[in-house]
Amino acid sequence: MQKTTYLKIRLVLGLTTLLIGLWAANLALFQWVERVGLHYLFGEYARHICAYGGFSAIVFGSMLLNDYLVLIKVSKRKAKLAIIAAPKRQPLLETKKAERKQRITNKEHGNTRKTIAGISLTILLLVSCPTVAFSIVSYTATVGIIVKFMPIxxxxxxxxxxxxxxxxxxxxxxxxxxxxxxxxxxxxxxxxxxxxxxxxxxxxxxxxxxxxxxxxxxxxxxxxxxxxxxxxxxxxxxxxxxxxxxxxxxxxxxxxxxxxxxxxxxxxxxxxxxxxxxxxxxxxxxxxxxxxxxxxxxxxxxxxxxxxxxxxxxx
CATH class of the missing domain: 2.60.120.260 (Galactose-binding domain-like)
Structure with missing residues (x-):
């Protein structure tokens, strides 16, 4: 129970951090820092904090999600091994048939989950990576121009x-x-x-x-x-x-x-x-x-x- 709660917390924290990072990075990209009032809180460093802090949050959130997926996989593998190692009172032939059937079912389910997870992560990377990269590059270019020519x-x-x-x-x-x-x-x-x-x-x-x-x-x-x-x-x-x-x-x-x-x-x-x-x-x-x-x-x-x-x- 405690392990399940730990995994759920890791999942929620990872998703929340990732979304906050994407939001902050795009605030810097589209120059919405002033419109949402963050410059009142962070002053002249608001754009820097949103751009680079957002990028760091995206990396950290992605790491948490990756850890969650790995731990889920390890946990399920341990559970499957425990079931196989458990003593059975069924006849040997029936036990082997049941185990074989269970392995085939688990493999099919595992392949399905891996496919879904792979597609989800691919979509996430396709959406987030270009956005973040464009945010950082555009923001860095903008900051370079502002520092040289466009102060407050x-x-x-x-x-x-x-x-x-x-x-x-x-x-x-x-x-x-x-x-x-x-x-x-x-x-x-x-x-x-x-x-x-x-x-x-x-x-x-x-x-x-x-x-x-x-x-x-x-x-x-x-x-x-x-x-x-x-x-x-x-x-x-x-x-x-x-x-x-x-x-x-x-x-x-x-x-x-x-x-x-x-x-x-x-x-x-x-x-x-x-x-x-x-x-x-x-x-x-x-x-x-x-x-x-x-x-x-x-x-x-x-x-x-x-x-x-x-x-x-x-x-």
Whole structure:
């Protein structure tokens, strides 16, 4: 009884670990880490944990399932030997006939089980191995691009000189822990620009960008609508070289909360000294709050906390 329970626990644990591993690996592959909120728990290492932790879980789960199948086979073989070795009161001829019949039946059943197990494992390997391999390769390639060209950009209050239209800095440096968050008021019809530092030559992959914005419309009972654009621009900002992506009619209601704005981004080439520019535009129109909207950024306080800063995350 205890052995049966042990085998069942091993089977359940193996299947659970394998499924969790497949789920985690594909979270990294399809870049769903932010959507399910795991980056809040693991921070900037969430994608690494999902990709490589998922792969490790798949290997461990497969080993548990393999052990389960081996132990089942050994257990059944021992049981069969015990039956054959047991004393019989039947006549010798009848005993031999019964044993022969039992061996033939067991062999047929064993072959059937082996065939089913082989087909099941083959299907599992055909499904999981390409998925995992593609997940790891794709994730590794994506991480290589992100590390070189696409870090997370935190929005700062610092005015950037030498760019037109004028704008503020966004870079990879988190605000100092002791720095208090600041409120920016974006009037209806107003625009604010954030520029990255000058980049090295390379490319930006296509994918989903996420803008995290601690925002609220200015007046209770009203809403504002925001347009968000991401461009590749020249070092001085005067030339728009590529449109990475844009989204319009983002509704911001009353009450500060972390708004998660998704922007579908296109592939873009980067020349040396180019910048990425983030544009926030508070739309006009009588249906929008005439006082515009406000958002907190560049520090910590009542709203922004570690890993919950106002920031722009690339794919």
């Amino acid at each position: 950009y935190y929005l700062h209050r610092i005015d950037l000189s030498g760019v037109s239209p004028a704008g503020k800095l966004m870079n990879t440096t988190q605000p100092p822990p002791s720095q208090s968050e600041i409120l920016y008021e974006l009037l209806r019809g107003g625009t604010v620009y954030f520029y990255s530092p000058m980049l090295s030559q390379g490319s930006i992959p296509s994918g989903t960008w996420f803008l995290y914005l601690w925002a609220s419309t200015a007046s209770a009972g009203k809403v504002s609508r925001l347009t968000v654009q991401i461009h590749v621009v020249s070092s001085d900002g005067s030339v728009e070289k590529a449109v990475i992506g844009s989204v319009t009619d983002v509704v911001v209601d009353y009450g500060y909360s972390e708004r998660v704005i998704t922007i579908t981004g296109s592939y873009a080439n980067i020349s040396s000294t180019d910048r990425i520019r983030l544009t926030l535009y508070a739309q006009t129109g009588s249906e929008n709050d005439n006082k515009g909207l406000k958002f907190y950024y560049d520090g910590y306080g009542a709203y922004q906390t570690l890993y919950h800063e106002t920031r722009l995350e690339p794919p």
